[in-house]
Amino acid sequence: MTSVLKEYRPPGNLTEYLPDPCEPIDRWFQARNASNVRTTVRIVRDLCPDADLFVDPLAGGGSSACAARLLGLPFFGIELDPLLACVCLAKSVAGPEDASTLPSRVDPDQPVASCLSVARRLSASTERPVSDGEMLADLEGGPNASAGSHVLWGDATQAAVWDELHEETRRAVLYTSPPFGFSSPRPEPHAWLRTEAELALTAAKAARSGTGPGTFPSYDQIASAVVFRAAQRFRRLTVILEHEPADDGSDSRVPTIRRLTESLGSRIRDVRVLECGVYSPRGLFSLIVFEVTQ
Known part of the structure; x- marks a missing residue:
């Protein structure tokens, strides 16, 4: 049975919903639909x-990668877009030594620094470009990356992309924001930078099979697909899905829960819909929360 809790906090206001442009590490590049890192931290702790x-x-x-750093947790991320995967990898595992030796082109001997360099050049195309010095300051003064963090470039709906995980016994939290609709933005830089990102990810051994289109016609299909793959790898899993109405105003909360219940059966428990507030033209922002057990 699903319970609906009204007026869950956080986020409690627009500032807690939107990404903070001054947040160290996360400020390197923030998609317009990114989450506020500090709010994600509060939700996971709660x-x-x-x-x-x-x-x-x-x-x-990589806003969730930054949240993992603040929480002191190892991070396991998968991203289909090579540019975003580069940024996420840099946010997840980079240290001061990488920012102090940024290569001008991809260097196979410095794979993390190469991903960091791609992130810096992507940042240069935004309204708030970050300098090499700012990157270094963020890494020297910010939270350290946790050992055992991995970011893979691939399609998370495909089983092969999860090959770093084998029947994990750790207690994992899966926190993600599936695309709310086709209007969810993606970076569109010059083609050469996308090529550099692919080379950097290959050098970092982050490229995986299943790098196909990864497109699904609806929120509920992609959300249930990635959760199903995670549930095959973990015995204990808390899932937190961000949700807003789609471009056409449709609500995917019930269809998502129905799909997950059909695929996971008795393994899915304690399903809750936490309604937070309206912070964008799309409408009500909610969290779909549940447990997956053995």
């Missing part, structure tokens, strides 16, 4: 305080 691994199979530009 809903899954005993997590020892942070998973995001639709990792985007």
Whole structure:
């Protein structure tokens, strides 16, 4: 049975919903539909305080990777877009030594620094470009990357992309924001930078099979697909899905829960819909939360 809790906080206002342009590390590149890192941290501490691994199979530009750093948790992320996967990898595992030796082109001997360099050049095309010095300052003064973090470039709906995980016994929290609609933005830089990103990810051994289109016609299909793959790898999993209405105003919360119940059966428990507030033209922002057990 699904329970609906009204007026869950956080986020409690627009500032807590939108990404903070001054947030160290996360400010390197923020998609317009990114989450506020500090709010994600508060939600995870509230809903899954005993997590020892942070998973995001639709990792985007890495706001969840930054949240994992703040939480002191290892991060496992998957992202289909090579540019965003580069940024996410850099946010997840980069250290001061990488920012102090940024190569001008991809260097196979410095794979993380190469991903960081791609992130910096992508940032240069935005309204808030970040400098090499700012990157270094963020890494020297910000939270350290947790050992064991991985970011893979691939399609998280495909089983092969999850090959880093084998029947994990750790308590994981899966926090992600599936695309709310086709209007969800993607970076569109010059083609050469996308090529550089692909080379950097290959050098970092982050490229995986299943790098196909990864497109699904609806929120509920992609959300249920990635959760199903995660459930095959973890015995204990807390899932937190961000939700807003689609471009046409349709609500995918009930269809998503129905699909997940059909695919996971008795493994899915304690399903909750936490309604937070209206912070964008799309409408009500909610969190779909549930447990997946053995």
